[in-house]
Amino acid sequence: MFTGLIEQMGVLVSAGPSPAGPSRDANATRLLIDPQGWAHHPKLGDSIACNGCCLTLAADPAATDSLLAFDAIPETLAKTTLGSWKPGKRIHLEHSATLGTLLGGHLVQGHVDGIGIVIDLKTQGEWRTRIRPAPGLIEFFAPKGSVCVDGVSLTVAALDPKENWFEVTLIPVTLEKTTLADLTPGATCNLEADVIGKQVVHWLRHFAGTPRPDTVH
Numbered sequence: 001m002f003t004g005l006i007e008q009m010g011v012l013v014s015a016g017p018s019p020a021g022p023s024r025d026a027n028a029t030r031l032l033i034d035p036q037g038w039a040h041h042p043k044l045g046d047s048i049a050c051n052g053c054c055l056t057l058a059a060d061p062a063a064t065d066s067l068l069a070f071d072a073i074p075e076t077l078a079k080t081t082l083g084s085w086k087p088g089k090r091i092h093l094e095h096s097a098t099l100g101t102l103l104g105g106h107l108v109q110g111h112v113d114g115i116g117i118v119i120d121l122k123t124q125g126e127w128r129t130r131i132r133p134a135p136g137l138i139e140f141f142a143p144k145g146s147v148c149v150d151g152v153s154l155t156v157a158a159l160d161p162k163e164n165w166f167e168v169t170l171i172p173v174t175l176e177k178t179t180l181a182d183l184t185p186g187a188t189c190n191l192e193a194d195v196i197g198k199q200v201v202h203w204l205r206h207f208a209g210t211p212r213p214d215t216v217h
Contacts (some may be wrong), residue, residue: 001097002049004105004146004153006178008038008093010050010068012085018058018071026200028071030058031082033091035068040095042068046132049094051149051204052190053080054110058156069094078111080190090179094150101206106146113137114189116149118183119165126168128157129183133191139201141166148192152178 010033033050042048044060048068049087054078059069077083087089097103114134122128131149133141138161141147145156149168159166175181183189 002094002108002110003050003053003097003101003103004094004108004149004151005149006092006094006152008035009177009179010035010038010091010093012087012089012091013067014087015085018217024188026075028083029077029083031055031070031072032064033068033070033093035066035093036091042095045153047096049092049096049108049110049151050108051081051092052148052192053082053112055095056203058159062110078113081115081188086186094151106148107206108148108151108153108192110136111192112190113193113198114191118189118191120189121183121185127175127181128167129170129180130165130167131189131191132165135164137166137191137193138166140197142194142197145197146194150178150180150183151188152180 010101014032014034015029015031042057043058046057047054048057050070055070055072057068058071061068062106067206072082114137116131116133118129120130141156141159143156143159147154147156147168154168157167157169170180
């Protein structure tokens with residue numbers, strides 16, 4: 001579990017085939033990320049959100065010259081932007097939350113729902129980014145609700161379900177501390193809808209109006 005507050009900016013060093021091994025997926029991609037002097041020192045098996053995607057540290061940083069090694073499986077590559085990452089790309093990093101973590105953002109699972117495409121950008125007056133989510137995702141967004149864009153906790157400022165887009169407003173500190181200022185029309189980003197909204201939609205879609213087994217006589 002994460003909060004959507006970016007703690008560090010890492011840089012992708014390489015992306016290639018995952019090292020062979022009995023527990024390795026032959027189609028997985030090994031990502032090596034330089035944490036750029038991050039004060040947090042994760043250990044093998046720890047969870048780290050990388051641009052909003054929860055990944056498990058696949059090697060002891062002591063054995064990789066302090067680089068963070070992750071294996072992205074085909075499902076992850078298909079549902080996120082990770083498959084398009086090139087060396088030099090800046091990556092948002094956040095370590096997993098604890099029960100004592102200050103919840104400054106919102107509850108984020110690190111389970112990316114799909115890829116969004118930036119379709120419009122306004123920088124005058126206020127910075128607004130309009131995003132078209134992958135098909136089927138717009139029903140999970142609500143006005144003033146929470147959304148995670150590339151790992152950043154944001155508020156839905158506007159949306160049009162029929163036209164399939166939503167907008168987020170970016171404040172100066174977000175533009176300064178993240179890479180969201182680099183998102184221009186045509187750019188892609190990882191999207192995670194609010195987990196509470198997803199649970200509500202799922203229940204209404206599959207169980208609303210259906211008698212419970214213990215009430216059937």
